[in-house]
Amino acid sequence: MESNVLWTSFKQIADPDVKKQIIMNYTNLVHYVIHNSKFMTFNIMNDKDYFQFGIEGLSEAIDRFDPSVGTKFETYAIQRIRGKIIDELRKIQIKPRVSNSDNNIFYSNVSLFAPVSEDESCQLYEILPDNKELPDELLNRNEIKDLLFKAIENLDEKEKLILTLYYYENLNYKEIAKILDVTVSRISQLHGKIINKLREDIKVITD
DSSP states (O other), X not given: XXXXXXXXXXXXXXXXXXXXXXXXXXXXHHHHHHHTSSGGGSTTSOHHHHHHHHHHHHHHHHHHOOGGGOOOHHHHHHHHHHHXXXXXXXXXXXXXXXXXXXXXXXXXXXXXXXXXXXXXXXXXXXXXXXXGGSOGGGOSHHHHHHXXXXXXXXXXHHHHHHHIIIIXXXXXHXXXXXXXXXXXXXXXXXXXXXXXXXXXXXXXXXX
């Protein structure tokens, strides 16, 4: 059955069998979202869990999609799938891999040069004290990463989640606020608090 015929049939009678066929047609979108996001950085769920939540997001997208709006289903579905997985990660309190054996995996996904805020051209590495305040032996790039890593370890799970969504998943304040069910201004405040906490922790580490 052609795609447009499937959609017309499903929207008219909501046939479960037709919906299953539509899901099968777009399962590749679930794989796309999983393999093009940073979800696998975290050892919280196995591949089957990520896929299951992705399918649930796809199912919700099919139910809510309105073909008459003119938006491509693929674009809409990818957002719903990604949102569903992130929401499930939030529910179980996401934990980055922080054991020593996982340092390289963690570092490979940390961008020291990502923006710190939406209205400033700051960079994440700028949370570090001025270079003049750091011992000469800590000016190596890898050692700077170590400083940041140790400071992040001291954050609570909600703070780690905000950093994860903002720096790893590239969500903006509005998107993060929706996930955490708080205001945009609250996310801005929390983000500023996190950055200040990291700065203070790094100063303590380097003293």
